[in-house]
Amino acid sequence: MYDIVILGSGPGGYVAAIRAAQLGLKVACVDKSSIGGTCLNIGCIPSKSLLDSSLKHHQLLNEFDSHGIQAREVNLDLSIMMQRKEEVVSQLTAGVEALFKSNKVEFIKGIGKLVSNSQVEIQNDDAKEVLETKNIIIATGSSPIQLNNIKLSTHVVDSEGALKFEEVPKTLVIIGAGVIGLELGSVWARLGSEVVILEAQDDFLPMLDKRISRQVLKEFQNQGLDIRLGSNVLEAEEDQEGIKVTYSDGDKETSLHTEKIILAVGRKPNLDNLFDDTLLNLNNQGFIDVNEFCQTSIDNIWAIGDVVRGPMLAHKASEEGVMVTERIADNDVRLNYDHVPNVIYTHPEVAWVGLNESKLKEQNIDFKSGSFPFLASGRALASGESVGSVFITADNETDKILGIQVFGPSAAEILQQGLIAMDQGVTSEDFGKTIFSHPTVSEALHEATLAMNNKAIHIQNRKKKT
């Protein structure tokens, strides 16, 4: 009898398994494919590998000369770039395998299915076995949403296929200007593709404040991404030149010829054949219904990550995995879902946490705000990375930080510093007293916080009302 059987070995499942073992629980982690799930094998990690490689290529071609570095001949060997990506993936998945061994987590390869609240059936080829367990954690992740009228083919790929092109496509249409569309669009545009991104919504990155999303859109357009908002894709037809995609933007229909299409229109939870319909409740969006502790309608069945409500993010899944295993071990661990950070790993990066200004207004929260442009940061200028700004808000009454949005160099790392302060309930006044190293790009967060209290040193503060 196991204490916990976990279905799925992505960042939700494998982290839950390791923590369970650390807590002295007998745990098995089941996966039908390699350890590490989407994130390690076909998502976050390989995409970051290609983002970093393609950025180096782009910078060598376009940016190094401004530093006085000229390269006479720049050659791109895509096969080496792809091989490097595979090696990074192998190294990390081998690392998780080693952690499983050293923590005594049992990894079982096979397709898992819940038979009851205490039994999980595992099918591996023709062999079947049933595991008896006190708790089950469902961490089976998500898969790309497909469009009914545009089927996957040699010309049409999803986010997984887009990390495996053997040649740089001359022309590329991406459907969806969300996180995946922007990251993959950046990779292939930097390597030389002409990229058009078709986005159905009129608003670009609506979770950001307008001031910041406008900056982001302008910069991506400068980088050559042809982002067409309000463009609802209708169909795609293969022809001799490649594929023709038709979209409607308002009253008119437009067609484009392209070599490849990437579908990046969102992801859906992996729940097929996992349990009988009567066993667990789903919410009205088709995710497993859970309470704030990721507990389903059955007390000893838990669900975490992309199969439940909330953002589909690896770190959110991991922390839910930790929370659930700690709770199974009777430790009162809970998560602050208002403090989940989000990052788009473009260059510059976009990172945000907490409520944006329109949400704060909607909720009638009395808040103050401050911002600081990287153009006024000595370090950003020195490294030629001065696009973007930091925006920060705090509660006028308590002075606690409510939200941070960063577009600029190392945005993800800068955001994290502010998030630690938010998590600890530090006031903006106290955060402003923290000593930041000079010169660093993090000083922009410091200055934005000071600006919120009219104390910025390196930009003009707002005029005080008389």
Ligand code: NAD
């Ligand atoms: P998304 O929801 O972020 O964006 C999909 C976009 O496609 C939306 O803006 C939507 O309006 C648009 N769209 C949908 N149908 C369309 C149509 N017919 N024509 C034109 N546009 C259409 O989804 P995603 O980018 O596929 O990412 C999926 C999930 O994976 C997200 O939850 C994301 O947060 C997560 N993810 C996160 C990271 C990261 O943290 N860096 C990286 C990759 C994926």
